Amino acid sequence: MARKKIIIDTDPGIDDILAILLALSATPEEVEVLLISLTFGNIEVKNCLCNVVSMFHILEREVQWRRANGHPEGFGTLRAFRPVVAVGAEDPLEDQKMLADYFHGKDGLGGIHTSHPHLTPSQAWEHLFDPTVDPDGIQPVQTGAGTGDHSFIPSKKPAHQEILRTLRENEPDTVTLVAVGPLTNLALAAAQDPETFLRVKEVVVMGGVVNIPGNVTPMGEFNSYADAVAAARVFALTSPNPHTTLPPTKSAHLPPYPATLSRQLTLRLFPLDITQRHNLSRGEFRATITPLLNAGSPLAEWVSAFMAHTFRTLEALHPGHIGDDAQLSLHDPVCVWYALTAEDPHWMPSVTSPEDIRVETLGQWTRGMCVVDRRNRHRIEGDVESSSDHGLWLSRRAGNRIWRMDKSPAEATFGRIILQKLFG
Template sequence: MVCKKIIIDTDPGIDDILALLLALSAQPEDVEVLLISLTFGNIEVKNCLRNVVSMFHILEREIQWRREKGRPEGFGAMRAFRPVVAVGAEDPLEDQKMMADYFHGTDGLGGIHASHPHLTASQAWEHLFDPAIDADGIKTVQTGADPDDHSFIPSKVPAHKEILRVLRENEPDTVTLVAVGPLTNLALASAEDPETFLRVKEVVVMGGAVHQPGNVTPVGEFNAYADAFAAARVFALTSPNPNSTLPPTKSSLLPPYPAKLSRQLTLRLFPLDITLRHNLSRGEFRAAVKPLLEAGSPLAEWVSVFMAHAFKTLERMHPGHVGDDAQLSLHDPVCVWYALTSEDPHWAPSATSPEDIRIETVGQWTRGMCIIDRRNRHPIEGDEESSNDHGLWLSQRAGNRIYRMDESPAETTFGTILIQRLFG
């Protein structure tokens, strides 16, 4: 099997961290994480960066602990290939910013940096991401932590430019981009250089709700809601005529796409419809992690703190999520699991895929809603609007082409698989 190459665009975030840990825990012959690109979303992007750096800090300690205990070290993908970490979008393209700190906590991990400061990386790493340039255009030399001392490669380049660099430096159709936050970085990359962006093998998106209620509004899922304009632009690249589904814009921040592009984007959408079926219960987590906590595992201690916050928040927000029966939906880890195991025939899109799914950007109550055409109408030829086809919903030459994922190989057992992969 060929080693998979992936980019993870993320806003860590509790389930984002679980998704990153899942990717980094893979065998080095199975996957190489080329880039972790960060965006605002669950929290401010600076807090996202602190969470990712702290994750690597904990993993370095965990591997040392396992080595001293004579345990398998794990996290081969991280030890074999140091991923680049790049900081991206601080704000949505056009929408009012909304974050999910009501669930994840203001720091994204349930207040862990204040309550357990010994688990947070030293601030000596901050300058590694500082894009300061001196008067001659040369990056300022800083003293302090050595980039080679870390399990990651810090970048001073904006995340969307790093995405384009990775796609440019690898053969077409060899890199999968897993996007588990708002799609702002992807929209910026595809606007700057759409042909380079289209070198991606496929984009795997956690976002939206098609036949399920939303989780931040009655119809809006958080990632699609947080930057609906960016999501609509990325979705449009799946269309034979991308400009036919571009959203109306209040600014000239991003231009239309070129009239002709060399190919269409392959986008696999993991909406709430499928991610809500992949869960981890508090009881499952407690049983797996308790002996590791007693043995002194740094990773078990770190994850236990923010998972305790997550389960407590679920109890407060949702009826029925009580005690060991509380279920955390593994939205983002499911997308990474697909990227790692996409050749498994049990992964399947909906029977109606590819579907014309569009993101609402301007509605008072429907921002971020996944719109599909529920009318029973005959398709029509042509790519111009007619009196009975406003928006080119019936045109065979327009509309998006989204693969909405609907079946997985581990719907009822994924929580167990995740814990086994992380803690071995």
């Protein structure tokens, strides 16, 4: 089986970090992480960068610790390949910015950089991402664990440009883009060069909600709410006629797509409907992490610190999430797991896929809502609006074509699966 190539567009974030760790824990035969592109979302993008650099710092220390104690080193793909790290969007395309620091903490990891400063590297790496300092320079970086391994390649270019570069440098249909934050970087890349963007094999999106309540408004999931215009623009590329679902925009730098595109985007949507069924309990986590903490694992100490904050927050926000029964939904790791195991026949889309799912961008109470047509009406062949079909919902030539994922190989055991992958 050919090695998979993936881009992770992310706003780390607690479950984002778990998702990245899951990808990097794979073997080099399984996957190569080409790029980690960062966006605002759960927190400000500068804090996302700090969290990713800290993650690489901890992984270097963890591999060194495992080697010294005779444990399998793991994280083979990280040791075989150096992902590029690029900083992207600081703000949504048009909407007022909303962050999720109420859940993740101001720094995105429950205040870990203040409470556990010995787990955070010095800030000497910041200039490596500063475009005003040697803007053409690009070099691998060692974050200070002393292992001799270079962890990542910093880029001084905006993340959306790095997404396009990565897609240009790889054959069409060989790179999967896993997007687990607001879709701003993707929308910017698609606006700048839609044909290059469409070289992607598929885009795997954690976002939206269809048949259950939202998590930031009654109808809205965080990622789709945080930049509804970006989500709507990316979704529109799945349409045979993207102009039929492209949202109205006030931004001059967001032109309409060309009238003719070479292909439609394949987009796999993982809404809350499926991701909320994949959980990790505090009891499962504690049973795995306690012996590793006692043995001195740097990764166990780091993850345990921000997960303690997470479970306390869950207790405060959700009735019934108490003690070992508290459950963290693994929204973002599910998407990475799909990218790693997409050939498993137990991954299944909804029976109605591909579906015409559109993102509401203008509503006062419905921003970010995933709208579907629940009317039982005949489809029509025309592509001109009529009084009986405002919005071209019934046209066979219009509308989006979203593959909404509905079933996975192991919903009930995914928490244990990710613990095993990360900690062995």
